[in-house]
Amino acid sequence: MNIIATDSPSTEGLANMLEGYDCPAILVSVEYQILATNQHYRNEFGRVSLTDKPRCYEVSHGFTVPCDEAGEDCPLSAVVQSGHKERILHIHQTPRGKEHVDVEMLPIFDDDGALLFFVELLRSIPVSSPENLNTKxxxxxxxxxxxxxxxxxxxxxxxxxxxxxxxxxxxxxxxxxxxxxxxxxxxxxxxxxxxxxxxxxxxxxxxxxxxxxxxxxxxxxxxxxxxxxxxxxxxxxxxxxxxxxxxxxxxxxxxxxxxxxxxxxxxxxxxxxxxxxxxxxxxxxxxxxxxxxxxxxxxxxxxxVPSLRERPDDLPLLISTLLKRISEGKEYHLTDSALRVLKRYDFPGNIRELSNLLNRAVILSDTNLIEPSTIQECLDIDYELSQENDNDAHLMNSELVLTPSNKTEWVDLKTAESRYLSELMAFYQGDKDKVAKVAGISLRSLYRKLES
Structure with missing residues (x-):
């Protein structure tokens, strides 16, 4: 609802009105200044010194400019554009760290329709966290x-x-x-x-x-x-x-x-x-x-529900959170180069696959610092298993139709593969990393095929 004041309201009167809300509430001016807070706000978010009339974006985000100028949605700006109340989810700074907060912004007009103030209602969302906390x-x-x-x-x-x-x-x-x-x-x-x-x-x-x-x-x-x-x-x-x-x-x-x-x-x-x-x-x-x-x-x-590929910015946060959950008290960290390896991967199994991979990396790591070679080894394990499953299925299907007349053809396929890999090795001057990438196989599989 929009709040319309028939007379020019005093800030003190509006501040008293905030106590009527059953959730944290603040009074904000059209210049983003916080003019008053209610007791629910003070209990949940702490006291704000109103002497210098701090801006709401300074208190909630630590920004030096309004939220919409810092790449975030701004409920105040949305109200100004629409002329009625707006509701936006924000990440706010709190005494407990950063938290997701459902923000509802109510405009207050005078009897001529001029916008005077905003009442901002804040409701925390306890089932989620924008930080590495013990939430789901x-x-x-x-x-x-x-x-x-x-x-x-x-x-x-x-x-x-x-x-x-x-x-x-x-x-x-x-x-x-x-x-x-x-x-x-x-x-x-x-x-x-x-x-x-x-x-x-x-x-x-x-x-x-x-x-x-x-x-x-x-x-x-x-x-x-x-x-x-x-x-x-x-x-x-x-x-x-x-x-x-x-x-x-x-x-x-x-x-x-x-x-x-x-x-x-x-x-x-x-x-x-x-x-x-x-x-x-x-x-x-x-x-x-x-x-x-x-x-x-x-x-x-x-x-x-977005896939991990749709939210790549969350990957470092998810990795940090999952490592804390699986490390049993010992802190593990990924090197920057190891993180870059994961950022290039598309995670078809999403967060479940990421969790399995990190569990595997913790087991394979000799220290609490996880190197890119360890991450690559973890990725290769899944790749080789999928290749073996594909080969097993191919062999089973081949056995159903294998006759004396086409056994030579089956051998020729392996010969053709060997010739193909040899040509790639010559073209890339023995660079096995490039050959494995072009051939679509792991480096370990390439070594095995070259030796066979």
Whole structure:
């Protein structure tokens, strides 16, 4: 809402008005000066000396110019342009370090419509951090903050959320953040991994079953839907739900009612639904692989979880955070050249792959300083495994069609590869690093192929 003052308001009167808000609030002039703070602000962010009327961007960011001139979004500037309240996620300096803060800026006009002041409301987002702290979601890049702003907004509602993103990008952590920021946070977050479940197993896991309902059902079992009552139900990899079970899932979402397998008793559950997938559900709908009515039921509020490639600025922060979590008290650091090696890598497995790689590097490092050679060795391990898997698959396929007439051809392929590598070695004057890069193989694999 916009606040309109019928008379020219005094700063003292507006300062008293700030105490009516149930969150940290400050009064800001059109020249960015902080004129007053409320008790909630002082408790959470500390006292600000108002004698010299400090600028809001100086206090919150340590900037010498307004946020929009320093490459950040500025809620004050946004209000001036729109003429009504604006809401922006910011990274603020606090006594605890840098924190993500949801900022809502309210304009105050006089009775002639002239803009007089701003009331800035600040709400911390405790489920994330722009610094290397012990929180689940870590990041400070623009793409990360855009996602986090949506998480902050939808957490306070009860709408169904669909998380879209590549495997390993952190969709389950985002689901946890949404739950923790909601009014259901005191109740359970219940997760069902939908990938690889048969119809009967999916139904039993979700709805539960009664004793004797099928072979092996030796006891009654409470389903995850019932366990999620009052809390949040998270269906991970929703795109893998069997088509035959999607109608039952749709009925559950629409009515909140279900029947355990083998029971005639209808039960009810009040839960908030969050789904996640790495698949393109809209394309699956077109192909008839996913029900359209179910798609629109779960896709009320979609959030794209960015891949690691989409947030490269967060890589150093993520590396530092992950190393602290896995090092068991011993501090590990990457050299600048080791970091450059990782920055050139595209991480198809995203943060999950980064975590595995750093775990591997800690094991292989003799000191607490991780060198580029160690990082390259870790990358080569995965590359060689993938090459071996590809070769194994190729050999298996070849064995199916291998006959006396084409055995010579199979040998010729290996001969051709050897000749190709020899020609590359001659062209690059024995530079094995360049040859391996051009051939698309690891340096270790090149040595092995040249020796064979």
């Amino acid at each position: 979601l870590v990041g400070a890049s623009r793409r990360f903050n855009q996602m986090l702003e949506k998480v902050s907004r939808v957490s306070q509602k009860d709408a169904s959320v669909l998380l879209l993103g590549e495997s390993g990008s952190g969709k389950e952590l985002v689901a946890t953040a949404i739950h923790q920021g909601s009014q259901r946070s005191k109740n359970s977050l219940v997760t069902l991994e939908c990938a690889g479940l048969t119809d009967s197993l999916f139904e039993s896991e979700l709805f539960g079953h009664v004793k004797g309902s099928f072979t092996g059902a030796n006891n009654n079992r409470t389903g995850l839907v019932e366990l999620a009552n009052g809390g949040t139900l998270f269906l991970d990899e929703i795109g893998d739900v069997p088509l035959s079970m999607q109608v039952k899932l749709l009925r559950l979402i629409e009515t909140g009612s279900f029947r355990p397998v083998g029971s005639s008793i209808i039960k009810h559950s009040n839960f908030r639904l969050i789904c996640a997938t790495h698949k393109h559900l809209a394309n699956m709908v077109k192909k008839g692989e996913f029900r359209q009515d179910l798609y629109y039921r779960i896709n009320v509020f979609p959030i794209h």
